[in-house]
Amino acid sequence: MSSTQGARARARTEVTAAIKDEARRQLAAEGAAKLSLRAVARELGMVSSALYRYFPSRDDLLTALIIDAYDSLGEAAETAHAALPDDTAPLRRWTTVCEAVRAWALDHPHEYALIYGSPVPGYAAPPTTVPSAARVGLLLVEIVGDAHQDGAALPPLPEELRPEAERLSADISPALPPEAAPGLVAAWSQLFGLVGFEVFGQFNRMVTDRAELFRYAAGRLGEGVGLTGA
Amino acid sequence: MSSTQGARARARTEVTAAIKDEARRQLAAEGAAKLSLRAVARELGMVSSALYRYFPSRDDLLTALIIDAYDSLGEAAETAHAALPDDTAPLRRWTTVCEAVRAWALDHPHEYALIYGSPVPGYAAPPTTVPSAARVGLLLVEIVGDAHQDGAALPPLPEELRPEAERLSADISPALPPEAAPGLVAAWSQLFGLVGFEVFGQFNRMVTDRAELFRYAAGRLGEGVGLTGA
DNA sequence: GTCTATAACGAGATAGAC
DNA sequence: GTCTATCTCGTTATAGAC
CATH class of the missing domain: 1.10.357.10 (Tetracycline Repressor, domain 2)
Structure with missing residues (x-):
C-alpha cells in the first residue's frame, strides 16, 4: 500500500525533475521569454496537455x-x-x-x-x-x-x-x-x-x-x- | 535636385525613427528576445520586406x-x-x-x-x-x-x-x-x-x-x- | 484517483506562391 | 506587396489506461 504510493510519488518526482531539466535547457538556448510548454513536452516525448498534471501553467x-x-x-x-x-x-x-x-x-x-x-x-x-x-x-x-x-x-x-x-x-x-x-x-x-x-x-x-x-x-x-x- | 535628395533623406530619417519607436514599444511589451521585424512592420502598416531597406536584419x-x-x-x-x-x-x-x-x-x-x-x-x-x-x-x-x-x-x-x-x-x-x-x-x-x-x-x-x-x-x-x- | 492521449479553441507567427 | 497554407503557442475538454 505504502509501497504503491511510494512508487507513484517517486515517478512523479522524476517526471517533474525531467520537465524542469528540459526547461532549463531551453532557458539556456532561447531565454525565459520563449520558454514553451509545448517544446518541453515535445522534447520529452510527452504530449503538452500531460504537463499540466505537473505544472498548472x-x-x-x-x-x-x-x-x-x-x-x-x-x-x-x-x-x-x-x-x-x-x-x-x-x-x-x-x-x-x-x-x-x-x-x-x-x-x-x-x-x-x-x-x-x-x-x-x-x-x-x-x-x-x-x-x-x-x-x-x-x-x-x-x-x-x-x-x-x-x-x-x-x-x-x-x-x-x-x-x-x-x-x-x-x-x-x-x-x-x-x-x-x-x-x-x-x-x-x-x-x-x-x-x-x-x-x-x-x-x-x-x-x-x-x-x-x-x-x-x-x-x-x-x-x-x-x-x-x- | 538637392531639394529632392533632402526630402528623400528626410523621409528616410522619419521612417527609420518610426521603426525604432515601434520597436521600442515592442521591447516594452514583449521583451528583446521576441522583437520581430514582421510585427513592427504590421504595426506601421508596412510590409515586412520593406523594413529591410532600413535595417538589413x-x-x-x-x-x-x-x-x-x-x-x-x-x-x-x-x-x-x-x-x-x-x-x-x-x-x-x-x-x-x-x-x-x-x-x-x-x-x-x-x-x-x-x-x-x-x-x-x-x-x-x-x-x-x-x-x-x-x-x-x-x-x-x-x-x-x-x-x-x-x-x-x-x-x-x-x-x-x-x-x-x-x-x-x-x-x-x-x-x-x-x-x-x-x-x-x-x-x-x-x-x-x-x-x-x-x-x-x-x-x-x-x-x-x-x-x-x-x-x-x-x-x-x-x-x-x-x-x-x- | 492518477496519469496520458486525442482533439480542439483562438490567437499569432512564418514561408512561399503569386 | 498580397494571400494563403501551414506552422507555433497556451490552454481546456474529454475519454480511456492503469
Whole structure:
C-alpha cells in the first residue's frame, strides 16, 4: 500500500525533475521569454496537455525554475559559509559568501539571468519565491549582525536616511543595527552589480583578471559594512 | 535636385525613427528576445520586406536600439554633469552623474534592461556599440582622473592586483592612476547593481525610500574611489 | 484517483506562391 | 506587396489506461 504510493510519488518526482531539466535547457538556448510548454513536452516525448498534471501553467513552471535557482544559489552560499571554521573572522566570512555567489553565477549564467536579469515580460514572481530569494541576503545579514554584536565601527548615517534605516532594520532582523542596514542593503545590490557585469559580459575586453578584481572589490564591500579580519 | 535628395533623406530619417519607436514599444511589451521585424512592420502598416531597406536584419535593428539606449543614457549623464558649475567638487560631480543614471534608468526601464539586463539569446553586440556603451564609464573616469590630478588619497592596492591595475589604467585613460583603476571599475559596476536592483524590482517590499538610499550609497561609492567635497 | 492521449479553441507567427 | 497554407503557442475538454 505504502509501497504503491511510494512508487507513484517517486515517478512523479522524476517526471517533474525531467520537465524542469528540459526547461532549463531551453532557458539556456532561447531565454525565459520563449520558454514553451509545448517544446518541453515535445522534447520529452510527452504530449503538452500531460504537463499540466505537473505544472498548472507555464508561469508555474517558470516560478518553479526561479525558486530552484534561488535555492541553488542560496545553498551554494550557505554551504561555503558553513564550511568555514567557527572562529573565522567576519570579513573572511563575507568574502567567502561573495566568492560563492560569483562562482555559482559563472557556473549557471542562464539561471542567474533568470533571477537577477531582466524581468520576464508578462510574468510577475509570486510571493512564494520570496523565502528562496532572501537566502543570500539573510546570510549576509547574519554575518554583519554577528560582527556588530562584537561591536564594529560604522560611520554615522545622514539624518534623512534615519527613517529608512529604522524600517529596514525592523523588517529584516533585530540583529541588524539601523546604522548598518542601509549600507548592507546597498552592498548586497552592489555585489550583484559586480557579478552581473562579469556574467553578462560588460567586463569583456576590459578586465582581464576578473577573479582578482572581484576579490578586491568584495573585500572592500565587506569593509564598507564594518567588517574586519583578513 | 538637392531639394529632392533632402526630402528623400528626410523621409528616410522619419521612417527609420518610426521603426525604432515601434520597436521600442515592442521591447516594452514583449521583451528583446521576441522583437520581430514582421510585427513592427504590421504595426506601421508596412510590409515586412520593406523594413529591410532600413535595417538589413533583426539584429541590426536591435543593435540600433542598443546604441540609441546607450547614447540616450550617456547624454543624460553628460548633460547633468555639464550643467554643474566649473568649481563643483569631485564628489558632487560623481553623485550628480550617478543620480542622472538612476533617473534615466527609472524613466526607461525597458531600454535599461536591453543594455544592462540579460543578454539577448543568439545576439552578440557588435563593436559598433562600444563607443556609446563607454560614455558613462568615461565620464566617471574623467571625474576621478581630474580629482586625482589634484591629489586624492587612496588605499594601496594588494600586490596581486597590480598587473590588472596597470593594464586597466593603460587601456582606459592616462589620467587614471593605476591605484584608482580597479576601485573605479568596481564602483562603476556597483552603481549599476544599485540601479538594476531598483529597476528590476529587487527592492520591492523592502526599501521604501529608494531615492534616499541611492543618494547615500552613491556618495559612499564616490568616497570609495577617493572623491571628496559635499 | 492518477496519469496520458486525442482533439480542439483562438490567437499569432512564418514561408512561399503569386 | 498580397494571400494563403501551414506552422507555433497556451490552454481546456474529454475519454480511456492503469
